[in-house]
Amino acid sequence: MTGKVRLSDQQKHRAARIAQEKGLTCPDCGGSEPVPTDDEILAHQDGGADVSMRCEGCEGASEMALVLSPEEAKALGLHSLGERAQAP
Ligand SMILES: [Zn+2]
Numbered sequence: 348m349t350g351k352v353r354l355s356d357q358q359k360h361r362a363a364r365i366a367q368e369k370g371l372t373c374p375d376c377g378g379s380e381p382v383p384t385d386d387e388i389l390a391h392q393d394g395g396a397d398v399s400m401r402c403e404g405c406e407g408a409s410e411m412a413l414v415l416s417p418e419e420a421k422a423l424g425l426h427s428l429g430e431r432a433q434a435p
Pocket residue numbers: 373374375376377378402403404405406407
């Protein structure tokens with residue numbers, strides 16, 4: 348089951364760091380410091396997750412998808428995926 352999960356500010360910071368480690372860059376300006384677009388991310392049944400990111404540098408319209416493996420999602424603190432994928 349997939350579902351939306353709400354991120355804390357700290358988790359958003361971690362997601363931004365993971366994006367940097369993965370080398371995610373802005374297609375508009377080449378900036379390498381994208382931030383999560385939203386407080387909510389899409390969690391997958393396998394434990395992974397997709398995070399929509401956007402560039403803070405140029406505030407371009409382009410969104411980038413950060414795909415987290417189950418291990419990365421876990422590192423982000425999304426350990427309860429599957430049980431509570433639907434946040435209240
Ligand atoms: Zn940019």
